[in-house]
Amino acid sequence: MATSSEYIVRTKDLVKIYTMGSTELRALNGVSVDIKRGEYLSLMGPSGSGKSTLFNAIGGLDKPDEGSVFINEVDIAQLDAAELAYLRCRQIGYIFQTFNLIPVMTALENVTLPMIFAGVPSDEGVERGMKLLDTVGLGHRYHHKPTELSGGQQQRVAIARSLANDPAIILADEPTGNLDQRTGTEIIDLLRKMNEDHGVTIISATHDPKMLSVSDRVVHIRDGIVERIDLREDLDITIGGIEEHH
Amino acid sequence: MQQTYQNKSFTGQERILELPLKKAFSIALQSIRVRFWRSMVTAAGILLGIAFLATILIRARMDAAGIAQGLLPKPDPEAMAAATSRNTWLVAMSLIVVTVGIANSMLMSVTERFKEIGTMKCLGALDAFVRRLFMLEAGFLGVIASSLGWLVGTLIMVIAGGFSKGWPVVGAVGIMGYLETFVWCVVIGTVLTLAATFFPAQKAASMPPVMALRSEI
Numbered sequence: 001m002a003t004s005s006e007y008i009v010r011t012k013d014l015v016k017i018y019t020m021g022s023t024e025l026r027a028l029n030g031v032s033v034d035i036k037r038g039e040y041l042s043l044m045g046p047s048g049s050g051k052s053t054l055f056n057a058i059g060g061l062d063k064p065d066e067g068s069v070f071i072n073e074v075d076i077a078q079l080d081a082a083e084l085a086y087l088r089c090r091q092i093g094y095i096f097q098t099f100n101l102i103p104v105m106t107a108l109e110n111v112t113l114p115m116i117f118a119g120v121p122s123d124e125g126v127e128r129g130m131k132l133l134d135t136v137g138l139g140h141r142y143h144h145k146p147t148e149l150s151g152g153q154q155q156r157v158a159i160a161r162s163l164a165n166d167p168a169i170i171l172a173d174e175p176t177g178n179l180d181q182r183t184g185t186e187i188i189d190l191l192r193k194m195n196e197d198h199g200v201t202i203i204s205a206t207h208d209p210k211m212l213s214v215s216d217r218v219v220h221i222r223d224g225i226v227e228r229i230d231l232r233e234d235l236d237i238t239i240g241g242i243e244e245h246h
Numbered sequence: 247m248q249q250t251y252q253n254k255s256f257t258g259q260e261r262i263l264e265l266p267l268k269k270a271f272s273i274a275l276q277s278i279r280v281r282f283w284r285s286m287v288t289a290a291g292i293l294l295g296i297a298f299l300a301t302i303l304i305r306a307r308m309d310a311a312g313i314a315q316g317l318l319p320k321p322d323p324e325a326m327a328a329a330t331s332r333n334t335w336l337v338a339m340s341l342i343v344v345t346v347g348i349a350n351s352m353l354m355s356v357t358e359r360f361k362e363i364g365t366m367k368c369l370g371a372l373d374a375f376v377r378r379l380f381m382l383e384a385g386f387l388g389v390i391a392s393s394l395g396w397l398v399g400t401l402i403m404v405i406a407g408g409f410s411k412g413w414p415v416v417g418a419v420g421i422m423g424y425l426e427t428f429v430w431c432v433v434i435g436t437v438l439t440l441a442a443t444f445f446p447a448q449k450a451a452s453m454p455p456v457m458a459l460r461s462e463i
Contacts, residue, residue, distance in 0.1 A: 056456050059368075061368065061454070061455045061456040062454065062456040081372070081373060082372060085367070085370050085371065085372045086370065088367070088368055088369065088370045088455075089369065089370020090370070094365075094368045094369070096365075098361075100361060100364075100365040100368075101365075102362055102365065102366070103280075103362070104273075104276050104277050104280040105273075105276070113366070113369055114369040114370055116269050117366075117369060117370040117371055117372075117375070118370065122269075161369070164369075165370075
């Protein structure tokens with residue numbers, strides 16, 4: 001058990017092929033990544049690099065054509081629909097570029113929704129939901145609908161929602177893509193804080209350079225393969241190097 | 247490792263399936279309320295179809311009760327049979343049109359909510375839960391709209407029958423007679439609404455979450 005707990009997510013030779021008419025596009029062409037428990041990992045790459053495809057495969061949202069994804073050493077291809085739902089509900093929290101709050105529900109109802117799916121009693125859910133909203137600094141706006149909140153506030157609610165069932169992993173797909181610079185930085189800092197306080201593993205698909213400075217590792221994806229992996233130590237040096245040139 | 251995980255997930259699944267009926271109720275009600283006018287258009291279709299059914303049913307009862315109590319002259323049996331089959335045909339046609347209309351607006355409602363459904367599935371909603379949300383919503387609409395439809399149809403027929411056949415005939419149907427048509431109308435209206443919603447709901451429920459997230463409408 002102890003030996004298996006070092007890596008929370010492992011992918012092995014992932015291949016995903018999209019056929020468009022007669023042409024075959026290999027969106028993923030043999031990607032193997034090992035992600036450590038408690039790590040803050042960024043997936044970087046231009047659009048069309050296969051970054052989102054990898055992201056969806058890790059999240060169990062899309063099935064790869066070849067290869068396997070292991071979460072907690074469980075091959076998720078072996079799970080049936082209910083077990084996958086369970087995995088998404090308890091083990092993974094999702095954050096989206098477009099926030100994806102349920103428009104008809106208040107902030108609190110959005111945060112407690114995953115708890116309902118997990119069978120958490122209503123009172124306990126509300127209590128935990130309020131605590132999470134407080135953590136992201138929106139405790140006072142719990143009764144507001146998403147349309148009454150700014151983009152940054154909606155993303156904060158989404159972060160609170162992603163933590164609802166105390167997941168081991170948070171998957172964030174371009175979490176700052178629809179936000180301005182300053183709000184984006186706030187969201188990144190909040191994610192980093194959650195990573196440090198809750199020990200939750202954060203995997204973020206992004207092309208926001210602000211993400212670089214908080215990530216433990218950055219995996220660069222290009223043309224469906226891992227181009228290179230940067231460690232934070234190396235990154236600091238590289239960023240320093242770039243600044244020297246200016 | 248794998249064993250413990252799967253056991254855990256199995257118990258988790260049981261809990262997931264069990265609880266949210268009450269919550270599903272309130273979510274379904276909420277989504278009718280929020281899309282009030284859309285819901286009303288769907289409901290109007292059901293209402294009109296059922297109102298028509300109610301007028302036909304009640305007129306048949308008025309005729310039967312009126313003849314039995316000697317308030318109306320005995321009609322020619324052949325003409326009566328022809329009228330009955332014509333009415334059956336008309337009612338069947340109108341109900342088919344209503345059903346297709348409901349299926350259409352439910353499909354639209356599903357398409358409109360692709361993103362919402364995908365999000366819910368990412369958060370751990372089972373297919374059954376998504377299906378249940380849509381079926382519950384349809385159930386509410388069906389019951390409410392067919393009840394109102396019965397009311398409208400009955401009022402129209404009572405007034406029309408009162409003037410053309412005489413008020414004693416209206417009374418001859420009796421409370422039980424009206425109640426029976428009410429039950430028929432609500433049952434038929436609700437069953438048709440649920441039937442029309444089944445395939446759209448199935449489509450929504452079986453969508454892989456990534457599909458739902460990709461669609462940007």
